[in-house]
Amino acid sequence: MPVIAFANPKGGAGKTTAALLLSSELAARGARVIIIDADPERWISQWGGLPGKPDNVEIIGDVTEDGIVDVIEEAAARTQFVIIDLEGTASLMVANAIGMSDMVVIPTQGGSMDAKGAAKMIRLIHNQERMVRRPIPHGVLMTRTSAAFASRALKNVRAQLDKAGIAVFTTPIVERAAYRDIFDYGGLLRDLPSAQVSNLENAGKNAGAFMNEVLSKLKDTMRGAA
Ligand SMILES: Nc1ncnc2c1ncn2[C@@H]1O[C@H](COP(=O)(O)OP(=O)(O)OP(=O)(O)O)[C@@H](O)[C@H]1O
Ligand SMILES: [Mg+2]
Known part of the structure; x- marks a missing residue:
């Protein structure tokens, strides 16, 4: 049922990667x-064309600006999770998808262009909230963070965003080879060949922690709405 969109008008912020990681973790749990x-x-359609995609993952490509609302509604009615990987612009398609979403994840790398993209996305979400007359839970997801140097710089960015009243996921998505390799090998993260892919175990833990955080935020929202 829940519809989770990945959006940031800044290209290359990590939307596609994070969307596939969440999908992979959810699918791995059945x-x-x-x-x-x-x-x-x-990218995700191409990933789906490689061997190893499980049957519980379906990919819908070829969506149009006009058609996306219908596609989301139809998908949400017949599956447990709908994950939307959006384009890196602030188009009508993006706005339509946001208006249909139960949660918007805003992947953001440390740099100021990404942060400006995130700020633009948050304004768009607030406008959509007014149009659809309900809150649209959202949060910034720090991406491509350094495993070695996760602590202080990240804490600073988080503190700044907190101060501005912007929700940030506690789990950052670390820069990992596995998160690139999954697009080459196909299949789920946990099915990658551990001999060829470095640090697969930590990659799995990180993606799993992100999934758990998404699930718990969704639960909080549902509780709030009840
Ligand atoms: N956590 C990560 N670890 C390693 N590489 C990453 C990570 N996140 C993203 N990348 C790499 O950064 C590049 C951009 O990432 P991605 O395609 O996910 O961004 P995007 O926001 O979907 O881009 P676009 O706006 O073009 O759709 C890709 O080459 C991807 O492999
Ligand atoms: Mg993308």
């Missing part, structure tokens, strides 16, 4: 997932 691939590069 959930039925539909990924709506609205990224013009179609």
